[in-house]
Amino acid sequence: MYMRRIVIAGIGLVAGISLCGCVAGSTGQSSSTPTPTANATVNLVVTDTPPTEITVLSFQVQITSAVLQPGNVSLLPRPVTVDLAQLVTDTGFLASTVIDSGTYTSMTMTLANPQVTIENNRPSAITVAGQTCAAGAICTIVPALNNASVTISSGVFPVTVAANSTTGLNLDLSIPDLLQSDLSVTLANGTSINLSVLPQPSSSSSEQAKIDNVFGTISSISGNQIGITTAFGDSLVLTSSSATTYNYPTSVCSTAGASCLSVGQVVTTDLSLLGNGALSLNAISYAGNSGAQEVKGLVLSTDTAAAVPTVQLLVQRSINVSSLTPGQIATVSLPSGTKYAVGTAVYPGTSGASFSSALDLLTGQELVVNVGSNLVTGSAPSFTAGTAYLESSQLIGQVASVNAANSSLTINGLSGLLTGARPIIQQMGVQTAATTDFIGFSPASFSAVSAGQFVAAKGPLFNTVGSSGYPTISAIQLRKRAAGN
DSSP: OOOOSSOOOOOOOOOOOOSOOOSOOOOOOOTTSOOOOSEEEEEEEEOOOOOOSEEEEEEEEEEEEEEEETTTEESOSSOEEEEGGGOSSOOEEEEEEEEEOEEEOEEEEEEEEEEEEEEEOSSSOEEETTEEEOTTOEEEEOOOEEEOEEEEOSTTOSEEEOTTOOOEEEEEEOHHHHBOTTSOEEOOBTTTEEEEEEOOOSSTTSEEEEEEEEEEEEEEEETTEEEEEETTSOEEEEEOOTTOEEEOOTTTOSSOSGGGOOTTOEEEEEEEEETTSOEEEEEEEEEEOTTOOEEEEEEEEEEOSSSSOEEEEEEEEEESOTTOOTTOEEEEEOOTTOEEEEOOSSOOOOTTOOOSSGGGOOTTOEEEEEOOTTOBOSSSOEEEOSEEEEEEEEEEEEEEEEETTTTEEEEEOOOHHHHTSSSOOOOEEEEOOTTOEEESOSSSSGGGOOTTOEEEEEEEEEOOHHHHSSOEEEOSEEEEESOOO
């Protein structure tokens, strides 16, 4: 979950350059640079940066091009759709492209087709693109795109792409700057878009970025090479290893391992993008059988006291369900017999944490649910689910207290989605462990966490209100931020 108001989303562009040209892509000649001596690989990924009075729940946009100059060197083989609201802590993979080494002086980036889902936390209605969103309402809008392209030619430029080396660029989209006061979208170099250089990986086979929560379908299996078609239609090739974690229900596969995989399965995966452009499979979690209709979404509200419990689910992505599209809000019924499981493969153990019944459901959770045969489509879709897998949420807050004895903390200053929930969620627990990644902290450990800091936490969100008085997120990652919601 993304817990913030009018920002959300940066775009991280990682350019990994090495002599290895192991990932196919478009190439280009640098007309006014020295004669190229070798090819280089450029990796593009997406990350985030955080608003006010409006909670951004989803921000989908199509990145249609990213072109280096001189030479018109395209870094994207085709347009890529991303949900920037999923990138509070995550990084999204865009492409890995082989280009000529040389010196580049600018990059032009173009966007298209923005779609934003907001919660209006203002005391009065707002009107966007002719659509009225009432106070307290959740609305999906198609904002006007005032300026679709921007050229970045200062800051880190010129960038020299050398053979036998790796260069990393981080492109960050700031949504308080990207979204105007009328909620239209404008790109501008130095405000809504900023570019910085990433630390170099130690080798071409070292991790350059983590790419988590990739939702898709297994398209092929060949030895340790696993093809994935994502919910956005992108094709990825993942390499498994002895370190890969497999998260499969025993009813599906008695012994979790590579033998559990089969073509057509719906899965979520956590990856490492390597300096040479390869994608290493860190963890893979089962979400559905071949052909299963599955939806990944954000829980907006719950009714667990009803005879048949329900949740209002903001659809983020769907597989094998063309009639459900991102931005829709679906009523999902979870009758007796629904199977519940944690879909995140590895996370810190949390006292009182459970996800085994409707009583464990909570606003702010992210779920993958299967779509039953009774799907009702249209402006108010609904369906019955037989399985619900708890995925990792993403949220931002300010550290209120730190408990060094058990490596936990509490945060407040949460987004309007949580503070407007029933019951109200004003505080959140965050449980860390030795496996938690601490990003932006010095040292990169729990010892660097202190009260008053702004942080973004990622991990499965558990309804531990009965045991601790507030929910708890089991943090796979804790990222230090400059500001909160």
